[in-house]
Amino acid sequence: MSTKRLISIIAVSFIGIILLSAVFTSWYTVDESEQAIVITFGEASDPITESGLKFKLPWPIQKVEKLSKETFGLKFGYKQTPDGKVDSFDKDTKMITGDDNIVLTDLIVQWKITDPKAYLFYSENPQELLHDATSASIRSVIGNSRIDDALTSGKAQIEADTRDLLASLIEKYNVGITVLSVKLQDVELPNAEVRSAFTAVTDAEETKNTKVNQAGKYENQKMSEAEGEKDAIISNATGYKIARIEQAKGDVALFNKLYAEYQHNKEITRQRLIMETLDAVLPNAQIYIMNDEGGTMKYLPLQTMDSNKQTPPPATSSNETKTEEGDGNNDGK
Structure with missing residues (x-):
């Protein structure tokens, strides 16, 4: 060839x-x-x-x-091996809380690629950058949280705050990633002794809350009873006030009638008032009314010396003279 x-x-x-x-x-x-x-x-x-x-x-x-286009999951602080075991990285997850306690925090970040051009060309390793931003975000949030919140009821707020902070950082980096959610996996204390102590503190906190709730219930009960007693006292006082007012109105009306009678016949009315007053003040006394020669009325209450021997004579009117044998002198009998 x-x-x-x-x-x-x-x-x-x-x-x-x-x-x-x-x-x-x-x-x-x-x-x-x-x-x-x-x-x-x-x-x-x-x-x-x-x-x-x-x-x-x-x-x-x-x-x-x-x-x-799928949603990816970034496991922060742990890795799951093919045989199903979980390897933890305490160096990454050990964090200091706002009240100077140490906790281990594992979490998972859900994310997806939303800008392929930025993902491919704007960063050499977007996933590594996401990992570092996740570490910075969770440490910042844990550093501003109390240990009680991190271990108990404040987890949801920590997740939300971490997600917002991480999303803002990734948006600034512009690597074509969108953070969808942050989910805390484990938040625990670094050793068994500390966990035991914190468990005791948590139990004491729950007991305190129970006592506070019971005290609040007792307070509400006593307040309700006091309100009922107060209303009853006010109601009784109102009724008493109305009764006294009506009684005063009646007394005024009676006084006005007496005053009208007094205007017509002053002497008779005056004597009548005196007698009624004596009868009211001395209801059980036996009264002798005598009119001496000077025309001045005298009122002399006499006790019966011997009720079995002598019955006292009835009280006479203002114009009658009670004397003994008509001589106008009083022996004291």
Whole structure:
């Protein structure tokens, strides 16, 4: 075989390889769970998110990078081995709380690629950057939280604060990643002795809350009883006030009638009032009314010396004179 013929065969073979390469590298498929970006001489085009068979210029003019649309999970502080075991990294998870306690915090970050161009070209290792930003975010939030919140009821707020801080950092870095959620896996104390002590503190806190709730219940009960007693006292006082007012009105009406009678006949009314007053003040006294020669009335209560021997005479009117044997003198009997 001549040299010229050999060169022709090699050239035809080379051209054939190039043509075959052009045919096989000019078509590519984008799956529904994928997104693609076409790179022309190192410059990226807009992302392709629609699935199907696509055409491009053959390699090396253009090439395609495919990225998943799925949601990824970044495990921070631990790693699950293929055999199902979990390896923890205490160096990464050991953090100081706002009240100067130490906790171990594991979490998982849900994220996805939303800008393939930024993900491929704006950072050398976006996932490593996400890991570092996660560490900075959770340490900042734990550093501003109390240990009670980190271990008990404050986990949801810590997750929300960490997610917001991490999302803002990733947005500033512009690496094409969007943080969807942050979920705390384990928040615990570094050793058994500390965990036991904190458990005792937690139990005491729960007991305190129970006592406070019971005291509040007792307070509400006593307040209700006091309110009822207060209302009853006010009601009784109101009734007593009304009764006294009505009684006073009656007394005023009676006084007005007496005063009217007094205006018509002052002497008789005066004597009548005096007698009624004596009868009210001395209901059981026996009264003798005498009119001496001077015309001045005297009122002398006399006790019966011997009720079995002598019955006292009845009280006389103001114009009658009780005397003994008609001589107008009083012996004291």
